[in-house]
Amino acid sequence: MDRRTTLKWVLAASAVGPLLRQRDARAYSTLTARGYGTDPNLAVNYHPGELWPLTMTSVQRRLAGILSDIIIPADDHSPSASTAGVVDFVDEWVSAPYSDFQRDRGIVLGGFAWLDAEGARRFGKEFVELDSAEQLSVCDDICDAARAADALREAARFFALYRDLTAGGFYSTPLGRKDLGYMGNVPLASFDGPAPALLESLGLL
Amino acid sequence: MPFVTAETLQSNYDVIVVGSGAAGGQSAYTLTMDGAKVLMLEAGRNYSASESSMFRTPDLAPLRGADTPDKPFGFYDATVDGGWNVPGEPYVRASEDHAGRFEWWRARMLGGRTNHWGRISLRNGPYDFKPKARDGLGFDWPIGYDDVAPYYDKVELLIGVYGSNEGLENTPNSPPGCLLPPPMPLVSDHLIRQRAKKLGIPVIPGHRAVLTRPLDYKHAPARLHPGNATAQKILMEDMRSRSPCLWATPCGSGCAVRANYQSTTVHLPPALKTGNLDIITDAMVYEVTLGRDGRANGVNFVDRISGKHRHAAARVVVLAASACETVRILLNSKSAQFPQGLGNSSGKVGRYLMDTVGSAVGGQIPLLENLPPLNEDAAGGDQMYVPWWLYREQHAGKLGFARGYHIEFGGGKRMPGHNTGAGLEWLTGGSYGAKFKQDVRRYYGSFVWFSGRGEMIPNDQSFCEIDPRVKDRWGIPVLRFHWQWSEHERRQAAHMQSTFADIIDAMGGRTQHAVQSDGAKAIASGGSIIHEVGGAIMGSDPQTSVTNSWGQTWDVSNLFINDGAVFASNADKNPTLTIMALAWRASDHILGRMRRKEL
Numbered sequence: 001m002d003r004r005t006t007l008k009w010v011l012a013a014s015a016v017g018p019l020l021r022q023r024d025a026r027a028y029s030t031l032t033a034r035g036y037g038t039d040p041n042l043a044v045n046y047h048p049g050e051l052w053p054l055t056m057t058s059v060q061r062r063l064a065g066i067l068s069d070i071i072i073p074a075d076d077h078s079p080s081a082s083t084a085g086v087v088d089f090v091d092e093w094v095s096a097p098y099s100d101f102q103r104d105r106g107i108v109l110g111g112f113a114w115l116d117a118e119g120a121r122r123f124g125k126e127f128v129e130l131d132s133a134e135q136l137s138v139c140d141d142i143c144d145a146a147r148a149a150d151a152l153r154e155a156a157r158f159f160a161l162y163r164d165l166t167a168g169g170f171y172s173t174p175l176g177r178k179d180l181g182y183m184g185n186v187p188l189a190s191f192d193g194p195a196p197a198l199l200e201s202l203g204l205l
Numbered sequence: 206m207p208f209v210t211a212e213t214l215q216s217n218y219d220v221i222v223v224g225s226g227a228a229g230g231q232s233a234y235t236l237t238m239d240g241a242k243v244l245m246l247e248a249g250r251n252y253s254a255s256e257s258s259m260f261r262t263p264d265l266a267p268l269r270g271a272d273t274p275d276k277p278f279g280f281y282d283a284t285v286d287g288g289w290n291v292p293g294e295p296y297v298r299a300s301e302d303h304a305g306r307f308e309w310w311r312a313r314m315l316g317g318r319t320n321h322w323g324r325i326s327l328r329n330g331p332y333d334f335k336p337k338a339r340d341g342l343g344f345d346w347p348i349g350y351d352d353v354a355p356y357y358d359k360v361e362l363l364i365g366v367y368g369s370n371e372g373l374e375n376t377p378n379s380p381p382g383c384l385l386p387p388p389m390p391l392v393s394d395h396l397i398r399q400r401a402k403k404l405g406i407p408v409i410p411g412h413r414a415v416l417t418r419p420l421d422y423k424h425a426p427a428r429l430h431p432g433n434a435t436a437q438k439i440l441m442e443d444m445r446s447r448s449p450c451l452w453a454t455p456c457g458s459g460c461a462v463r464a465n466y467q468s469t470t471v472h473l474p475p476a477l478k479t480g481n482l483d484i485i486t487d488a489m490v491y492e493v494t495l496g497r498d499g500r501a502n503g504v505n506f507v508d509r510i511s512g513k514h515r516h517a518a519a520r521v522v523v524l525a526a527s528a529c530e531t532v533r534i535l536l537n538s539k540s541a542q543f544p545q546g547l548g549n550s551s552g553k554v555g556r557y558l559m560d561t562v563g564s565a566v567g568g569q570i571p572l573l574e575n576l577p578p579l580n581e582d583a584a585g586g587d588q589m590y591v592p593w594w595l596y597r598e599q600h601a602g603k604l605g606f607a608r609g610y611h612i613e614f615g616g617g618k619r620m621p622g623h624n625t626g627a628g629l630e631w632l633t634g635g636s637y638g639a640k641f642k643q644d645v646r647r648y649y650g651s652f653v654w655f656s657g658r659g660e661m662i663p664n665d666q667s668f669c670e671i672d673p674r675v676k677d678r679w680g681i682p683v684l685r686f687h688w689q690w691s692e693h694e695r696r697q698a699a700h701m702q703s704t705f706a707d708i709i710d711a712m713g714g715r716t717q718h719a720v721q722s723d724g725a726k727a728i729a730s731g732g733s734i735i736h737e738v739g740g741a742i743m744g745s746d747p748q749t750s751v752t753n754s755w756g757q758t759w760d761v762s763n764l765f766i767n768d769g770a771v772f773a774s775n776a777d778k779n780p781t782l783t784i785m786a787l788a789w790r791a792s793d794h795i796l797g798r799m800r801r802k803e804l
Contacts, residue, residue, distance in 0.1 A: 035275045036267060038286045039250070042258040045265045071637045077646070089269065098273050136638075144635025160630060163637060167626025167645060172263040172270070177621050179642070180649045181578035185260060185620055187451035191583050193389025198579075202572060204395040 031055065031105075033097045048085075048092035055095040056109075063112050063128050064090050070139060071166045078179040081170045089169035090162075104161060111158030118155070208251065209244075209483045211508045211515045218244040218483070218519035219799060221504055223490045223534065226317030228525035228768035230468030230476075231360070231785040235792035237481035238436040241799065244517055246488040246506055248526075249286055249313030252320065254470045257283065257459035262620070269623035283320040283459035283467075287312030293678035297685040304725060307558075307667075307686035308732040309529055315486055316469035317527065318735070319781070321457045324413040324465050325587055325613070326366045326782040328357045330375030332596075333776035336662075339600070340607045342693075343662045344557075344773040347745040347754040350377065356786035358383050362425045363440075364466040364785070365447070367584070368412035376592040382424070385417045388450075388584040393573060393616030393653050398589065400711035406704070407594050411587035411613075414466035414782075415456065420444040435479070443475040456585040465585075488515075491681045493522055493538045493547050493764060501547075501764045504534075507679045521763045521795055521804050525788065528558070528770040529669055532740040533684050535751075536671045546671075548758035548766075553751050554741055556668045558686070559775035561736035562610060562659035563729035564698040568709035568716045569632060573616070573651040581617035581650070590614070593777055606696040610659030610777045612705075618650035625649070631717050655708065657701030660777045661694050663739055667731070688731040695724030702727045738769035738780050756791040763804050767791045 033052035048054060056064065065082040068090070072081035094105035115127040115138065123134050130138070139159065141152055148156035170176045199205045209215075222232045225247040236243050258281040263270040266280040273280075277288040286292075289308050296309050312318045331350040336343050358380055360366075367385040370378035387410030390398070398408035422444035430436035447470075448462035456465050463470040476482045487509040494516065496502040503518035524531040532555045538547035546554055593609030626645040629636075633644045666689035671682045702720040709716055721727040744750025747759035756771050758764045767788040769780050776783075798804045 035273060036280075038275050038288065038292065040267075040275070040280070042256065042261065042281060046267045048267075051267050072642060073638055075639050075642055077642065085264075093268060093271075096268060096273070098275075101268075101273075139637060143637050144630055146630065147635070156635075160628075160635075163641070164624075164627035167641075168269060168271075168623035171621040171625035171645065172623050174262070174264065176625070177262075180618075180621055180625070180646060182618060182621055183578050183580035184582035184618070185262065185453050186580075187453050188580070191389055191450075191452040191580075193583075194392045194395070194579060198392065198577065199395055202392065202396070204392070204399060 031095060031097045031102060033095075035097050048088040052095055052097055054088070054091040056091045060109065060112055061087050061091060063115065066128055066135070067115070067162060068166045068169075070135060071163050072170050078175050081166050084170050084173045084175045086166055086169035090165050093165060104165075107158050107161050108165070111155065111162060114155050114158065207477055207483070209485050211485065211488070211511070211513065214244060214483060214485055214517055216518055218242050218517070220244075220521045220523055220795065221246065221517055221519040222523045222525055223504060224317065224525035224527065224530070224768065225315050225473070225484070226319045226468050226525070226527065227781050227784045228788045230316065230319065230472030231788035232523050232525055232767045232792045233482055234472040234476045235789050236796065237476045237479040238430060238439070239433065239796050241481060241796060243476075243482050244519060245482060245484045246490050246504065246517065247315050247317075247484065247486045248489040248509070249315065249317070249486065251486040252285055252315040252469060254283075254320070254459045254461050254463065254467060257461040259454045259458055259461055261458075263622045271623045278321060278457065281455070281458050283457060284312045284318075285314035287314065287318075294683070295675055295677060296683050297672040297675050299685055299687045303730055304690065305688050306730045307688040308730060309684070309686065309737070310732065310735045311527070311530070315484070316467050316473070319466065319468040320459050322781060323587070323779070324415055324456055324585075325779045326361070326368075326412045326414045326466075327611070327778035328377045328379070329353070329776045329778050329783050330377050332375045333774065333778065336608065336774050342607050344742065344744065346773045347743055352754075353783070353786050353790065356790045357782065359429055359789055360782060360785045362429055364414050364471050365416045365420050366412055366414050366782070367410070367417045369410040371407075371409045373407065373409070373592055374596050382421065384412070387411065388417055388588050390588050391581050391583060391617045392576060392579065393570070394589045396570065396572065396712055397614060397616075397653065397708065401591065401708050404707055404711055405594070406591055406708065408589050408591055411590040413584065413587050415584050416447060416449040416464045417584065418449050420447060439475045439478045443478065447471075450584055452584070453582045485517075489679065489681075490526065490534060491537055491679075493524070493534060495540055495542065495547075495761070499542060499761070501761050507681070512679065521765065521799070523765045523767050523791075523795070524770075525768045527768055528738050528740045528772075529684060531766055531768055531770045532669055533671070535741065537682055543760065548741065548751050548760045548764065550760050551748055551751060553749065555670050556665070557663035557739040557742050558667045558669055558737060559661045559663050559739045559772065560731050561734040561775065561777070561779075562661055562694045562697050563657060563734040564701040564721075564727045565654060565656040566702055566705035566709065566716055566720060567652060567654040568712070568714040569648065570616075570651050570653055570709070570712050570714035572713055573653075574647050576618075576650055579618055579650075581619065583617070586615055587613055604696075604700065606693040606700065608660035608662060608693060608697065608777070610657045610697055610701060612655055612657055614653060614655045616650070616653035621649070653709070653712070653714070655705035657698070657705070658734065658777055658779065659694070659697045659701065661775055662691060663742075663774065664689060664691055669740065686732070690728060690731070695728055697724070698728035699724035736775065736780050738772035738775050741766050741770035742773045743771040744773060755794045756787065757794075765791055765795060
């Protein structure tokens with residue numbers, strides 16, 4: 001995360017509560033790894049951490065998992081986000097050596113720091129130590145940037161990005177595709193289009 | 206004769222073809238099937254569609270396949286060593302403003318951009334070759350629809366294009382047997398068609414180079430190569446070996462079963478089979494060389510592997526490097542006889558660069574929520590489209606802009622990816638938890654998008670030239686781009702926005718953002734639609750054009766331009782089919798002149 005973003009977060013948190021502790025300098029350092037280049041091998045299966053090192057600390061990864069599962073918990077259709085590998089995906093994303101991703105890195109890691117500071121301010125504990133009701137009370141205040149209080153606008157932007165990453169990380173897996181009932185990506189002898197009964201029910205026949 | 210190197214290339218080629226995409230592929234095909242010995246030079250690496258990432262899912266890719274500066278159209282896009290920026294091969298923009306910005310997409314690979322293109326294959330209509338005659342703007346081509354129509358027929362028969370004949374104004378029908386049947390529409394296509402009709406907007410089957418059924422290998426070869434038994438046999442075998450569409454996995458990944466058109470899967474295999482084609486890859490052509498007689502005698506190129514500069518010789522040189530790269534080669538081919546660059550005695554090389562006007566609006570449609578599971582991979586997009594429909598109103602001067610646009614659109618339950626479930630706050634109020642999962646299921650497949658693709662009128666402020674300072678990694682001077690839209694394009698973009706909002710409204714849907722009524726903001730930046738053409742336009746006057754109606758440069762009789770650089774206008778119709786038709790036509794002309802010993 002760049003220094004200006006860090007400062008903005010620290011100021012945002014300190015304006016309403018105790019100063020944010022910067023727990024790991026490495027998390028905010030500029031990444032030096034290289035991207036996969038303009039001619040990568042498309043035929044192999046990649047796993048987060050192979051192309052560039054993952055950089056989130058174990059503390060950040062724990063928080064990432066808890067927050068992902070608040071956003072996408074297990075339900076009757078599918079398991080939770082962390083079960084589908086979302087933490088590795090988020091870590092890969094914020095560790096990617098491309099400028100857009102490094103911008104997201106600042107927002108995500110800064111947001112994690114803000115959650116801890118906010119937990120400490122409201123309940124005297126870091127976010128992961130809060131009970132579920134306490135965690136949700138923080139999330140409720142930042143889950144919609146359009147409704148968030150002015151002082152929470154930055155935090156709400158973080159939450160929106162983190163929800164997008166969680167959703168993208170979850171629904172792009174086999175578990176996510178199954179949850180949505182995706183039927184494609186299989187070779188067919190013919191494509192027959194939607195059933196007439198469906199079109200009729202929609203007034204399209 | 207197959208793939209050669211700088212060390213093994215021959216010295217007795219009939220024709221050099223620079224570039225291996227739509228224009229280069231078609232030129233090499235036409236020339237070699239009729240017996241000409243051809244050397245094709247491609248700046249990028251060798252590529253085969255067997256490298257395609259077909260059926261691979263985002264969870265197997267880094268960043269779930271998200272686009273990065275290394276792969277701007279996503280990890281699994283077929284493009285190799287390409288994008289808006291190619292390492293070591295810079296270009297210069299005279300302006301960075303949205304209004305004056307031009308972005309240049311390149312792909313350094315065999316087959317060029319045909320490996321990832323949208324496969325939309327529309328014929329220009331009669332108006333599109335004579336636009337100035339209709340409204341007094343821009344330029345008329347020295348040829349008309351009737352000159353090109355037989356070549357549209359041939360290209361459609363060869364590559365395989367689905368579509369239908371609707372008999373609409375300036376939207377030509379194809380003769381019987383040319384088109385493959387269109388694919389079935391998606392639910393969203395049905396809805397768009399029904400509601401657009403109420404607004405007087407016609408929705409008809411799209412035209413794309415995708416095989417919806419096997420090619421007619423028994424009859425097409427004889428229609429394409431009458432009297433040429435060898436060519437017929439080669440083509441028959443090749444057509445038989447192409448599979449029809451598997452109705453799955455994006456065309457942009459490249460198609461290993463050859464169910465869609467890529468130069469590498471359709472043009473080059475039969476051309477290689479003739480034994481008349483040599484291909485050298487990693488060969489970056491930068492100059493056309495002249496003999497003492499003032500005729501082209503070959504090209505200079507950099508072997509990108511060794512970095513060495515080389516020469517290749519032939520009787521005829523065909524440039525098919527893509528409009529801007531062709532311009533660059535011409536302008537860098539300076540000699541005492543042609544100090545301003547080759548083919549440039551008119552001063553028109555690089556002038557009248559055009560792209561397509563683009564603007565898009567997306568919407569969410571409640572009627573499409575919570576549909577049962579459906580396989581909607583279909584043909585990979587553009588099952589249907591809207592051809593320009595306001596010819597009468599426009600001609601009567603009622604629209605405030607002079608040229609038309611067509612509408613591409615899409616929807617359906619596409620494969621979930623790294624964007625699925627993103628940005629739903631405007632619909633969900635920021636839900637998370639169990640409610641969020643319900644919301645994602647509810648809205649999945651309920652989004653539609655509309656993209657306008659409109660005609661830009663050539664102007665004096667949109668051009669490219671050689672930058673006086675910047676050179677690429679091999680020391681070759683690079684292009685500098687200048688760009689400006691006119692009020693016609695800006696108003697057209699604003700019209701697109703209001704039209705798309707009207708359609709979404711008629712579908713009972715809503716747009717996330719207010720539509721953009723300011724055309725300057727609605728219009729996509731120059732080059733970003735990747736339909737750049739012009740720069741060496743054809744005409745009937747050597748003072749005002751670079752080539753004659755055959756793509757033959759006025760200045761050098763054995764130098765031909767077979768790519769989009771010769772376009773004298775850029776109709777709303779996507780340029781690739783016309784590029785191929787013109788390349789076939791020019792190549793037939795070259796063959797005839799070679800037979801008559803005129804070349």
